[in-house]
Amino acid sequence: xxxVIFSGPPSSGKTSIILKTIDxxxxxxxxxxxxxxxxxxxDDDILYEKAGIPVKKGLSGALCPxxxxxxxxxxxxQWGVKSGLDLLVTESAGLCNRCSPYIREIKGVCVIxxxxxxxxxxxxxxxxxxxxxxVITKGDIVSQAEREVFSSRVNSVxxxxxxxxxxxxxxxxxxxxxxxLYDEDSQLETVQGMELRYxxxxxxxxxxxxxxxxxxxxxxxxVRKIELGDDYA
Amino acid sequence: xxxxxxxxxxIESYPFVMGWMIENKLDPEGKENMDxxxxxxxxxxxxxxxxxxxxxxxxxxxxxxxxxxxxFLGIKEETSVxxxxxxxxRDKSGSPExxxxxxxxxxxxxxxxxxxxxxxxxxxxxxEWTAQSDTPTGRSILINGELPxxxxxxxxxxxxVAQLSQNMNFVMxxxxxxxxxxxxxxxxxxxxxxxxxxxxxxxxxxxxxKFDPETPVTALSGGQSRALMIADTxxxxxxxxxxxxxxxxxxxDRRKALDLLVxxxxxxxxxxxxxxxxxxxxxxxxxxxxxxxxIIETSEEEKSILVELEKMDSFIQxxxxxxRQGEVLKTINN
Numbered sequence: 178x179x180x181v182i183f184s185g186p187p188s189s190g191k192t193s194i195i196l197k198t199i200d201x202x203x204x205x206x207x208x209x210x211x212x213x214x215x216x217x218x219x220d221d222d223i224l225y226e227k228a229g230i231p232v233k234k235g236l237s238g239a240l241c242p243x244x245x246x247x248x249x250x251x252x253x254x255q256w257g258v259k260s261g262l263d264l265l266v267t268e269s270a271g272l273c274n275r276c277s278p279y280i281r282e283i284k285g286v287c288v289i290x291x292x293x294x295x296x297x298x299x300x301x302x303x304x305x306x307x308x309x310x311x312v313i314t315k316g317d318i319v320s321q322a323e324r325e326v327f328s329s330r331v332n333s334v335x336x337x338x339x340x341x342x343x344x345x346x347x348x349x350x351x352x353x354x355x356x357x358l359y360d361e362d363s364q365l366e367t368v369q370g371m372e373l374r375y376x377x378x379x380x381x382x383x384x385x386x387x388x389x390x391x392x393x394x395x396x397x398x399x400v401r402k403i404e405l406g407d408d409y410a
Numbered sequence: 411x412x413x414x415x416x417x418x419x420x421i422e423s424y425p426f427v428m429g430w431m432i433e434n435k436l437d438p439e440g441k442e443n444m445d446x447x448x449x450x451x452x453x454x455x456x457x458x459x460x461x462x463x464x465x466x467x468x469x470x471x472x473x474x475x476x477x478x479x480x481x482f483l484g485i486k487e488e489t490s491v492x493x494x495x496x497x498x499x500r501d502k503s504g505s506p507e508x509x510x511x512x513x514x515x516x517x518x519x520x521x522x523x524x525x526x527x528x529x530x531x532x533x534x535x536x537x538e539w540t541a542q543s544d545t546p547t548g549r550s551i552l553i554n555g556e557l558p559x560x561x562x563x564x565x566x567x568x569x570x571v572a573q574l575s576q577n578m579n580f581v582m583x584x585x586x587x588x589x590x591x592x593x594x595x596x597x598x599x600x601x602x603x604x605x606x607x608x609x610x611x612x613x614x615x616x617x618x619x620k621f622d623p624e625t626p627v628t629a630l631s632g633g634q635s636r637a638l639m640i641a642d643t644x645x646x647x648x649x650x651x652x653x654x655x656x657x658x659x660x661x662x663d664r665r666k667a668l669d670l671l672v673x674x675x676x677x678x679x680x681x682x683x684x685x686x687x688x689x690x691x692x693x694x695x696x697x698x699x700x701x702x703x704x705i706i707e708t709s710e711e712e713k714s715i716l717v718e719l720e721k722m723d724s725f726i727q728x729x730x731x732x733x734r735q736g737e738v739l740k741t742i743n744n
Contacts, residue, residue, distance in 0.1 A: 202628035204546065275462050278442040294583055295592075299433055317575040320639045321647060323582060325569075329596040333433040336475040339564050347531040352546060353539045360713075375464060 178257055178365045179264045180390045182279055185302050187270045192221045193345030194288055194354070195266055196228055202264070207359055210262040214269035214278075221268070231260055242269060243276040243377055250280070254368050264359055278302040279374040283365075283409035284358060287338075290315040291327050297373040298330040303375035308358060310374045311338045313329035313406070314345050412476050413469045417449065419441030426479050426598065427472070434468060435461065446472055448518070482568060491570070491650035492516050492554050494537070494677050499548030501701025502529070502530040507549075508704045512695070514679070516650070516671045520682040521688045524697030525603065530681050532700065534653050538571045539563060547701065572649035579637060580627035586610065587623045588640065597646055605645065613641035616667050618731065620699075633662045635744045640667045641704055644674045654680040657687065665720070685724055 185191050192213075199209045210231035213221050216234065225232035233256060238244035246269050257265035269278055279285035287308035289297065292315050299306060305311065311331050314326050328340050339357065343350035382398040412420060412427075417438060420427050431438040441449050450465045458465065493596060494514045496508035514520050522530055531549055540551045551558060553570075555629045562570040591607045599605050604622075617637035621630055630638065636657065645650060648700040652671055657664050657680070668690060671678050683690050688714050696703045708716075729739055 201546070248559070260666065262464070295582060299435065301463065306464065306467060316573070318579055319581050320574050320575060320578050320635075321643045322639065323580065325647065326593055326596045329432055331431045331473060332499075336471050336478055341411070344531070349535045355536065356544070377463075378458075379458075402611055403701045 178364050179252060179284075179359055180257070180368070181264065181266050181284045181358050182229065183286045183288060184278060184308075185264060185312075186293065186301070189288045189290045189293070190312075190345040191268050191270075191288045192224060194312055194314065194351065195259045195268060197345065197348040197351035198355045198358065199230055199266070199345070200228065201248065201348070201355045205359075207263045208261065209264040209266060210257055210260055211266045211268060212256070213310055214242060214246050214249075214267060216270070225393075231262065234299075241377070241380075243278050243366075244267055244321075246278040247373060250278070251368050252289055254298050256364070258366060275302040275304070275389075276377050277307050277373075277375055279307050280304070280368060281372050281374055283368065283371070285307050285374070286310045286312060286358075288312045288314060289331070291319045291324060295323070295327055295330055298327070298334050299320070301326060301334075306335045307374045308335065310336060310354070311340045312354065313340065313342050317344055319344070328367045351357070411471055413446040416443055417446055418447075418525075424476055424479065427476065429595070430472065430475055431443070434471075436468075439657040440730055468479065478565075479598070482483060482565075490516075490675075491677065493552075494651060495552035496702075497536070497550040498702065499543070499545075499550075500539075501547075501703075502698060504590040505701070507701040509702055512693075512702075512705055513555075514677050514693075516675045516677055519668055519672060519680060519691040521680040522679060522697060523683060523688060528697045529700035530655075533697065533702070534571075534573070534679070534681075537653070538569075538653065540570065558668065569649050571651045572643050572652055573653045574639060574643060574655065574657070578639060580630070580638075582627060585624050585626050586621065586630075589627045590646075593642065593646055596650060599646070609641045609645050611640070612670055613638040616640060616670070616675045617664050618662065618727075618734070636662050637667070641670065644671045644676065650675070650680065650724075651677045654678065654682075656680075656684070659704075664728055670680050684733065686719045689713065689719065704740035713720065 183191050195211060202209055209311065211225050213219055213232065213234045215234065217238070219234055219236070222232045223235045231233055233253070235249055236244065246321060250267070254265065254266060277285065285308045287305050289301070289311065291313060313328055313331065324342065326344070331340055341350055341354055343354060380399055380402050382395055388395050421438070429702060436449060446469060450468060453463065492515065496512045498509055500506060500685045510516060522533065524530060536545050536547060537551055539545065540553065540562045541547070541549050542557070543550050553562070561568060581590070584592065587606060591602060592607055594602045594605050610623050617634045619631065619634065621634045627638070656669060659674060667680065678686060680691065689708055690695055692708055694706050695707070697708060
């Protein structure tokens with residue numbers, strides 16, 4: 178089985194890109210399945226089901242979604258192997274734009290859109306910088322110039338990545354992406370023991386444990402204060 | 411090994427490294443006498459964690475980035491795409507396409523016609539990807555009569571194709587000047603001021619109403635936006651092929667727009683159902699059922715129809731101008 182990890186900010190077009198990409202694989206008899214990770218709720222599984230794609234969803238609820246991803250990816254891989262998939266795609270929203278659930282040796286794809294503004298590449302952390310492939314969407318609604326500036330900025334924060342422009346509505350470019358995602362020779366059985374490309378933020382403070390009250394007296398553990406300068410008395 | 415070169419020297423030889431530093435949140439100020447390794451070593455482990463910084467990735471990134479930019483600047487001069495050739499594949503039912511070979515030369519315009527969903531996007535994608543019988547249509551693309559360099563597929567700076575789609579907008583919060591400056595910088599243009607001036611002039615000659623260079627791009631009218639996008643693509647984009655998805659009617663001189671693109675030695679492919687535009691092209695590609703059904707050369711008769719159509723067009727344009735200037739329209743006597 179092949180495994181590909183998709184991530185990207187909310188509403189950047191991940192689901193559309195995955196749907197179009199898998200659609201163009203069906204003609205090549207590649208059996209693909211999707212596991213969708215989200216925080217509170219998602220209806221994307223219905224979209225995948227409608228398209229006849231085997232799908233599971235995982236909601237992290239009160240946990241950090243990326244930590245949840247890392248704790249569950251091995252089980253998800255086992256589901257894919259048992260279901261006889263040729264390709265397993267995981268989809269997760271990088272919710273604070275910092276983390277990346279990418280794993281070394283496993284293809285990582287980041288989906289971002291042209292509408293998010295030209296300073297976005299600078300703001301996104303390892304989710305963008307550690308990706309192997311960066312897919313830029315919504316190019317059909319911004320000017321050619323903005324598209325060029327945006328992709329050159331992406332290129333300067335991640336020069337090693339393959340940058341592709343894909344139209345999630347018409348699917349232009351999705352076939353091309355599909356050729357980069359599936360490798361017949363790759364026979365993945367487990368991700369046990371593999372490593373994340375970048376550590377997740379460490380956080381363990383009283384609020385992680387359910388504290389709701391505000392004030393110094395209630396703050397324990399990994400707490401950091403904002404620097405407000407001298408005018409703060 | 412650029413990571414071992416002092417920053418001051420590096421920026422002197424490769425000014426674009428400055429932008430790279432800023433995009434990667436490494437303040438270059440006062441670090442002229444340090445190399446990248448030394449600069450990165452200044453960050454404490456805590457800062458590195460806070461900034462989600464990847465030292466090894468950055469060092470490798472700088473090497474890759476400088477090499478990419480060097481080849482991008484080098485390619486600029488010899489990038490000329492003189493011809494684009496499409497070799498036939500199959501339509502959706504698997505039947506062979508209805509042409510032998512289509513070669514389009516620089517400064518030529520070819521229009522594409524066919525109902526929605528007939529396969530125009532697929533054709534554009536085949537060209538963008540320089541297909542080698544490896545896409546669903548089985549088409550192949552040749553550049554200058556030869557198998558294309560794979561750089562066209564993957565380079566983010568050297569895209570083969572610039573695309574102007576129907577519903578494009580400006581979303582950046584910048585004035586026209588700032589916007590063009592930003593674009594020119596990302597294209598590594600030497601004479602930025604002169605280039606900006608040329609683009610504004612060209613855009614203003616296309617738009618019905620001239621705009622002030624200090625106008626925010628988001629405040630331009632539909633016609634002015636399109637004019638600016640076309641002028642900018644013609645003059646600033648390095649992509650030798652321009653794909654146009656229907657230039658909208660309002661507020662822009664479409665004939666002049668095409669002339670501008672063609673005069674910059676671009677190959678223009680234009681999806682349209684507008685007879686005036688379709689007939690301006692020397693040839694048109696007919697798409698049916700996912701394949702190219704035929705290629706029609708614009709005949710003498712059609713060219714004479716074009717003259718009539720252009721008359722009607724300019725008549726409508728002049729009415730529009732009159733309206734805008736507050737005049738009362740009069741019936742035509744002929």
